[in-house]
Amino acid sequence: MRSSPAARNGETPPRTPGNHHHFQSTVSAHRLRRLNSLVLLLRLFSFCFSLASAVFMSTNSRRSSWLDFHPFRFVFAANAIVAVYSLVEMAFSVFEILRGTTPLPEPLQVWFDFAHDQVFAYLVLVAEGAGAAEARGLRGGDTCTAGSSFCVQADVAVALGFVGFFFLGCAALVSGFRVVCFMICGSRFNL
Secondary structure, three states, X not given: OOOOHHHHOOOOOOOXXXXXXXXXXXXXXXXXXXXXXXXXXXXHHHHHHHHHHHHHHHOOOOOOOHHHOHHHHXXXXXXXXXXXXXXXXXXXXXXXXXXXXXXXXXHHHHHHHHHHHHHHHXXXXXXXXXXXHHHHHHHHOOOOOOOOOHHHHHHHHHHHHHHHHHHHHHHHHHHHHHHHHHHHHOOOOOO
């Protein structure tokens, strides 16, 4: 097999569509795998705490029903939505770890993750704030008595939702990092 004259003289051969290979060192691949594992872990924690909050709120109907209070409905709905979103994003993260590529085209995936992380983080933060204010307002009435666990369970649901928000907020920081890397370097993670 004969080589081209440019390759024999020490020059780099011209690029053709067939010989373009993407080089990625093992250190870079390890960093990317660690970042993807961190994202998966944050999404798992967000899913668990949001689901637990929604379950705690939905089973809270000893004396009064949580359905009687609009902020508690909002807490339930926001945490249920975030739990479903986190489950979908966990599937995306597992896909990315196993296949080494994003399920959607990279620009769309980066902006999809960032935008939805932001929207759902603010949604759950507002819901938890409304739920906390309602739970605090019920302390002075006859709904929260010493023998009633309604307010304690509502407090637990709100606290679990705040923890879920924390993990979703951390995932939003990582997705924001990916957006910035994509805008600067053209890739979701500058390796």
